[in-house]
Amino acid sequence: MGALKSVNWTIVLLVMLIGMIGVAILYSAAGGSWGPWAQNHGIRFGAGLIIMLTLVFVNIAWVYRVAPFLYIAMLCMILLVEFIGLTGSGAQRWLGVGSLRIQPSELMKITIVLFLAWYFHRLSHEEVGRIRYLIVPLIAIALPTFLVLRQPDLGTATVLFLGGGALFFLAGVRIWKFVLAGAGMVGAVFVVWQFHILAPYQENRIRTFLDPDTDPLGSGYHITQSKIALGSGGLTGKGYIQGTQSNLNFLPEKHTDFVLSVMAEEFGMLGMLTVMTLYFLLIFMAFVVATGTRATFARLIASGVGVTLFIYFFVNLAMVMSLVPVVGIPLPMISYGGTAMLTAMLGIGLVLNMYRNRGVWLSRTGAAE
Amino acid sequence: MYADEFTQESVFSRRAVMLLGAQGLLTAGLVGRLYYLQILERDRYQLLADQNRLNVHLIPPTRGRIFDRNGEPIAVNRQSYRALIIPEQSKYIVATLEKLAQHVTLPDDVLDRIAEQRRRTRQSFVPIEVVSNLSWIEVSRIEVNALNLPGVIIDAGQRRIYPAKESTAHVIGYVGGVDSTQIKQNKLFALPGFKVGKSGVEEQLDDVLRGSGGTSRVEVNSAGRIIKEVNRRPAEPGVNVWSSLDNNLSHFIYEKLKRHRRASAVVMNVHSGEVLAMVSVPSYDPNQFASGIDEATWKKLTTDPDHPLTNKAITGQYPPGSTFKIAVLAAALEEGISPKTEIVCRGAINYSDRRYHCWKRGGHGRIDATGAIRESCDVWFYRIGEQLGINKIAEYAKRFGLGTKPDIPLPNVKPGLIPTKDWKRANYDEIWYNGETLISAIGQGYCLATPLQLAMMTARIASDGMAIKPSLFRSNKTTVPSSPLFQPFFPSLGLSTAALRVIQQGMWEVVNTPKGTAFGAQSWHEEWKFAGKTGTSQVRSISEEERREGVLSNKDIAWARRDHAVFVGYAPYHDPQYAVSVLIEHSAEGSGGAARFARDVFDYIRTDVHPQILKSTGETAAAPPAEDGAPTMAFLATSSVS
Structure with a gap:
């Protein structure tokens, strides 16, 4: 099998289209200028593309072996953020390395997929059905989720929690356990809320956390302006670099979380459907790759990356469309922001790697065959 | 291969499909939401987007x-300039202002004002006024040095100018x-x-x-x-x-009246009611207000005991004195008293235990209606007033426009006062004493009138009994009764011509016969002989006002005890065109001085006003010079401004 043929070019093409759309929107968000975002975004995207394509040719057995260590390393970095992290947007999320700012919680989204895939690969179907085998992965999800919530970063915590949960589901954890866990969580929330176990100020904090609309000049303003941008875009939009909401700065965070509002304003519903189709196809392809692989590890990684991308995609869009509270989830490869892009492209690199190694069988100890 | 791997694979495939399906459904939900926002609600959000981005700024109209x-021109607009500073374009505002101060004088509080403005708005692109009312030279000095004055801009506005x-x-x-x-x-x-x-x-x-x-x-x-x-x-x-005003006439009158401490005069056209001049002294310069009056000047204007801000021609209410005899005589003649009625004046009469004096100590002897007007005989009017009763006198006085507020678009127009029995009961809760009728018949007592009302009364006599009302707007109809185009402006008051002739004759004799009270004031221009009536209003009722104003110096008391001099008249006698009323408070020269003043006014009208009116009347009047696309000139006809 030649090196070129072993790459899934459909996925690469989708990624490139999405990245180019990202550059184009950021160019417009700056009022038709390469600075300050579009150029950087393009460079980062190019770097990400190289990393992604390099990842394709890494030995899968090696990936399998380093997966748990990567998880531990990333957990340590999140802990490090706790102590020496940089603060921005009211939360402590970043680690500064020279001029680089890295958000470890973002990278954790992929690392946790790696770890859970590694863990579940070692279990038989019987074992997956036993509760005691679920203790380690539950802790593996809970630890980073808890740390990220403390930053506070509800969005990333949600992605981690939902992503982990999806991996449990894909790994074959029995469905009744999900039902039970769901019921348990609802019950717990009910008890905590109903019997005022939390202090009043904590309850208030949660309330504003969940419903930022109560603060019309804060997050409420964001969401209102985003809806105006979307709605006024109509079917075909106002035209490239013609968005008034974006160019007159009514739209907040127009280069990061609300980058799709710019898209929706200038290209209308047709533009939005194009981006959504591309993104959904990418997610779909990850699942297609997953079902075509022999090793459980490969299957769980490809589908896990797909689910993670979908959570990004869904939460970001739902946020922009004012269906969920503003929780600060970017849309990787389109939103400006290096770590989220790197996370997504590392994940896609892994998917491509799994595609290349779709015929490889891995023993439960990690020996390739 | 492990034994259960097929199970694992099939479980995975099933769950992958389930998950993908769920994701598809959620995405479909997003598409639905998108459709709702972008297609169904599009118009609403389009409007909101426009409201966001569009601001409406008002552009002030030109007055x-x-x-x-x-x-x-009486009131026009002139370009005025002010200097503004845009904070964001001037890094060092204080330094810039220091440089600006080398070219123009800055107000003392400019720094405080800018600091205050900066506190109020954080938008550093909003200009702040530094100094206003710049002269053209100052503007050019700033423009020349613009490079050294970053952020300083010149804003052109308009300022009201009153050339008159x-x-x-x-x-x-x-x-x-x-x-x-x-x-x-x-x-x-x-x-x-x-x-x-x-x-x-x-x-x-x-x-x-x-x-x-x-x-x-x-x-x-x-x-x-x-x-x-x-x-x-x-x-x-x-x-x-x-x-309707005539600037030159107004100026002429103002310059003449200015010699007196308090006085006012009105000139009206006797057919159209157009007010050609209405002057009150002391006066003030309205330009002071247009450019922002300072506190000291304002205080001086408002506390001056001579009330420069008050228009005495419409707000000052004075006893009309003997000028009121015109109305009383009209009442007498209309009520059937013959103009030949002769009464012997011995200088005073006794009436219910009191003595009522004529102004002439020795008396006028035997005198008829015309003579009573000519010589202003008080006794004749006491007797006639007694016969008529106060209510009849009031009825005719009101016909001449006395006692009711003249219909003229000015603030603080006063109605004057013509007493009746009912009025006294209502206001004093007392019956009317007949002696008060006698006093009223010579225009003293409760009677009050404004100089405008006296001018109106005179115009109504001069126009042969038309209900002339004052107007401040130029008429485009002819005011010359001999012109074939002439149409009466106002309905008739319903007075008989015979009565009017007697009054007019009396007023003629006042000025033009040796016994007349204003004989010295007659005009020597045959065509411009005028008729009139003198009056003296006793200060007694006015002095209440004086007392309220506080202690007066000795010199002032002497001045304040003098009577007011009044004169009303119209000219030319044979073709009446203009009515004049003049009231000089505490005049040293008496009513004769007021009459001479009227003569000078008529003289000025003859040479400088009337020729203009003859030239423009009857034809469609030419509009004043239009500048900067001024709108159509409005003729505010007398009728449309009531």
Whole structure:
């Protein structure tokens, strides 16, 4: 099998289209200028593309072996953020390395997929059905989720929690356990809320956390302006670099979380459907790759990356469309922001790697065959 | 291969499909939401987006100008310039202002004002006023040094100018800043520096003169900075008003009256009611208000005991004195008393235990109606008044416009007072004593009239009994009764011609016969002989006002005890055109002086006013010179401004 043929070019093409759309929107968000975002975004995207394509040719057995260590390393970095992290947007999320700012919680989204895939690969179907085998992965999800919530970063915590949960589901954890866990969580929330176990100020904090609309000049303003941008875009939009909401700065965070509002304003519903189709196809392809692989590890990684991308995609869009509270989830490869892009492209690199190694069988100890 | 791997694979495939399906459903939900926002709700959000980005700015209209009857300016607008500073374009505001101070004088509080403004708005692109009312030379000095004055800009506005100054101040009034209580009445009022009429015609016709504001829709960014103008609806300038006043005549009268401490005069056309001049002294310069009056000047104007801000021609109520005898005589003749009725005047009469004096100690002897007017015999009018009764006198006085508020668009127009029995009961809760009728019959006692009302009464006599009303607006109809185009302006009062002739004859004899009380004042121009009636109003009733004003010095008391001199008259006698009333408070020269004043006014009219009127009357009057696309000149006909 030649090196070129072993790459899934459909996925690469989708990624490139999405990245180019990202550059184009950021160019417009700056009022038709390469600075300050579009150029950087393009460079980062190019770097990400190289990393992604390099990842394709890494030995899968090696990936399998380093997966748990990567998880531990990333957990340590999140802990490090706790102590020496940089603060921005009211939360402590970043680690500064020279001029680089890295958000470890973002990278954790992929690392946790790696770890859970590694863990579940070692279990038989019987074992997956036993509760005691679920203790380690539950802790593996809970630890980073808890740390990220403390930053506070509800969005990333949600992605981690939902992503982990999806991996449990894909790994074959029995469905009744999900039902039970769901019921348990609802019950717990009910008890905590109903019997005022939390202090009043904590309850208030949660309330504003969940419903930022109560603060019309804060997050409420964001969401209102985003809806105006979307709605006024109509079917075909106002035209490239013609968005008034974006160019007159009514739209907040127009280069990061609300980058799709710019898209929706200038290209209308047709533009939005194009981006959504591309993104959904990418997610779909990850699942297609997953079902075509022999090793459980490969299957769980490809589908896990797909689910993670979908959570990004869904939460970001739902946020922009004012269906969920503003929780600060970017849309990787389109939103400006290096770590989220790197996370997504590392994940896609892994998917491509799994595609290349779709015929490889891995023993439960990690020996390739 | 492990034994259970097939199970694992099939479980995975099933769950992958389930998950993908769920994701598809959620995505479909997003598409639905998108459809709702972008297709169904599109118009609403389009509107909201426009409201976000578009700001409407008001453009102030140009205030309508006021011209005199010959098209000379009375109130016009002149470009005025002010210097503003844009904070964001001037790094070091204080340094820039120091440099600016080398070229123009800056107000002392400029730094405080800028600091205050900076506190109020964080938008550093909003200009702040530094200094206003710059001269053209100052403007050019700033423009030349523009490079050294970063952020300083010149803004051109308009400023009201009153070229006629004091002589028309009381009629035209002035403009000033909007009261804080009125700001909500009109969007324009909230504009910084917007001026509204504060007095006179400027106040009464403010709605007409103001015009309506234009709008400029501008696109702004979220910080409020203007990006570009989207569209503009120009302001509609206010209507220009063509007043009936004659600037030159007003000036002439003002210069003559100025010699007196307090006085006022009115000149009216006896057919159209057009007021050609209405002057009150002391006066003030309305330009002081237009450029922002300082506190000291304002205080001086408002506390001056001679009330320079008051228009005495319409607000001053004085006992009409003997000029009232015109109305009493009209009542007598209309009520069937013969003009031949002769009464012997011995200088005084006794009436119910009191003695009523004639002004002439020795008496007038035997005298008839015409003579009683000519010589102003008080006894004749005591007797006639006694016969008529106060209610009849009041009835005719009101026909001449006395005792009711004249219909003229000016503020603080006073009605005067003509007493009746009912009036006294209502106001004093006392019956009317017949002795009071006698006093009223010579225009003293309770009787009060304004100089405008006296001019109206005179015009009504001169026009052979037409119900002349005063107008401040130029008429475009002819005022010359001999012209074939002449049409009466007002209905008749219903007085008999015989009675009017007797009164007119009496008034003629006042000025033109040796026994007349104003004989010395007669005119020697045959065509411009005038008729009139002198009057003296006793200060007793007025002095109440004096007392309220506090202690007067000895010199003032001497002045304050003098009677007011009144004269009303009309000319030319054989073709009446103009009525004059003049009232000089505490005049040293008496009513003869007032009559001579009237003669000088008629003389001036003969040489400088009447020829103009003859030239323009009857033809479609030429509009005053239009500048900068001024709107159509409005003729405010007498009837439309009531």
